[in-house]
Amino acid sequence: EVIAEGAAWSVNGGVAWHESGAEVILPSNQGDYTITFKEVEDRTTPAPLTASVIHRETTTMAALYNAPPQIPQLGISPTTPRTLDQIQAQFDVFDADGHAIVETEISWHLAETEQAQGPILSPSLTVKDQEWEVHVRVQDSHGDWSDTAIHSFTIANTLPTAPIVEIRPNNPSPSSDLAADVVVQSVDADGDLFAYDFEWWVSRDNGATWTQRIDLLFSPVVSHLLIDEGDIWRLDVVPYERDPNSKSGDQSKENRGTVGTYQVYVGDNTPPEIDITRGEGVRYPDGTVSLAIDWSWFDADGHSCIVNLSWTDLGGFGINPLATDLDAETGTLTTTAALPPDIPIHIYAVIIDEKGAMTQVTSDPVVITDIQESTLNGWFMH
Numbered sequence: 001e002v003i004a005e006g007a008a009w010s011v012n013g014g015v016a017w018h019e020s021g022a023e024v025i026l027p028s029n030q031g032d033y034t035i036t037f038k039e040v041e042d043r044t045t046p047a048p049l050t051a052s053v054i055h056r057e058t059t060t061m062a063a064l065y066n067a068p069p070q071i072p073q074l075g076i077s078p079t080t081p082r083t084l085d086q087i088q089a090q091f092d093v094f095d096a097d098g099h100a101i102v103e104t105e106i107s108w109h110l111a112e113t114e115q116a117q118g119p120i121l122s123p124s125l126t127v128k129d130q131e132w133e134v135h136v137r138v139q140d141s142h143g144d145w146s147d148t149a150i151h152s153f154t155i156a157n158t159l160p161t162a163p164i165v166e167i168r169p170n171n172p173s174p175s176s177d178l179a180a181d182v183v184v185q186s187v188d189a190d191g192d193l194f195a196y197d198f199e200w201w202v203s204r205d206n207g208a209t210w211t212q213r214i215d216l217l218f219s220p221v222v223s224h225l226l227i228d229e230g231d232i233w234r235l236d237v238v239p240y241e242r243d244p245n246s247k248s249g250d251q252s253k254e255n256r257g258t259v260g261t262y263q264v265y266v267g268d269n270t271p272p273e274i275d276i277t278r279g280e281g282v283r284y285p286d287g288t289v290s291l292a293i294d295w296s297w298f299d300a301d302g303h304s305c306i307v308n309l310s311w312t313d314l315g316g317f318g319i320n321p322l323a324t325d326l327d328a329e330t331g332t333l334t335t336t337a338a339l340p341p342d343i344p345i346h347i348y349a350v351i352i353d354e355k356g357a358m359t360q361v362t363s364d365p366v367v368i369t370d371i372q373e374s375t376l377n378g379w380f381m382h
Contacts, residue, residue, distance in 0.1 A: 009036065011034075028055040044066045069099070074149040082189070086121070087134075089119050095140050099140035109132065110130060158190050159255060162257065163182045164260055164360070167264045170359070180198050182260075192241045204232075234262070272353045274297045274359060282370075293335075295331055309348070312362070346362050
């Protein structure tokens with residue numbers, strides 16, 4: 001290919017350029033000769049060679065016009081990173097000559113200043129609205145580097161996490177008032193001010209349909225005058241970022257975070273019980289975590305129940321679903337999850353009976369064991 005693109009060689013910087021394979025007869029009494037090479041676009045020009053001419057012998061010399069590697073595509077994961085995200089560089093490499101890539105340099109720059117090196121940018125370095133660049137270049141086995149590829153990105157806003165909420169009392173009668181209780185507050189990782197909207201929903205057909213009580217919007221309390229035997233009442237608590245210069249009613253639909261929800265059955269029913277009896281995990285070298293979760297449960301009324309499981313750090317990572325609508329009878333779950341490193345996590349479990357009564361628990365911190373590559377190799381050998 002490079003021959004077709006005009007590659008040629010010359011003796012002692014002469015004006016004559018010779019094609020690949022050409023023979024040139026030179027006097028043997030003139031000492032050494034310097035062979036230089038013509039430049040070709042997008043190729044690395046070979047370094048000059050020294051030719052020692054021997055009387056009545058032919059010397060053949062070779063030089064490679066290398067095509068430096070290229071990075072045709074560079075991006076990041078996640079594509080819209082937020083304050084708590086580990087940001088990873090993702091890129092494609094192309095080498096026209098098929099040479100192996102032997103070196104990769106990745107650096108992260110803020111305000112034109114290098115802040116970190118390596119494939120991952122730690123969330124400890126990022127703040128909302130910062131404008132970052134990731135720079136990547138690679139070297140092939142011939143020793144040539146690609147041009148530096150650059151990708152720009154902005155750290156996006158992180159919305160408030162879901163609060164853990166309850167309705168008091170948990171087992172109401174028709175004469176009970178209902179009150180919202182935020183058990184675990186939302187967290188805004190960016191430190192933005194936030195407040196809560198309270199939304200009440202009622203179902204009078206065992207959860208088949210739900211009606212929002214607009215008259216109770218923003219109210220943390222429901223009067224017993226509004227509830228009946230057999231109702232299921234659901235509370236949705238919606239955190240939202242609050243502009244201190246705006247009125248509450250003007251901003252409640254802006255920058256809404258994740259909803260925290262809870263529900264109760266009104267009348268003759270005992271809410272089910274659940275307890276996390278085991279929560280442990282194994283973290284593999286690629287960062288994947290395998291979780292094993294066991295639970296025990298009881299329903300005094302003999303109802304069948306479903307279980308929803310999530311993990312939470314009770315902080316900025318919020319509540320993250322693992323499995324929903326599990327038959328409580330199974331009592332166990334094994335699954336994989338992407339968990340933040342070096343942050344304690346808990347299992348958050350919700351159990352719901354046939355009448356719609358709900359109970360929630362949060363486990364002790366899950367014990368996660370790191371598995372080293374050498375240990376894995378040992379397992380494979382066995």
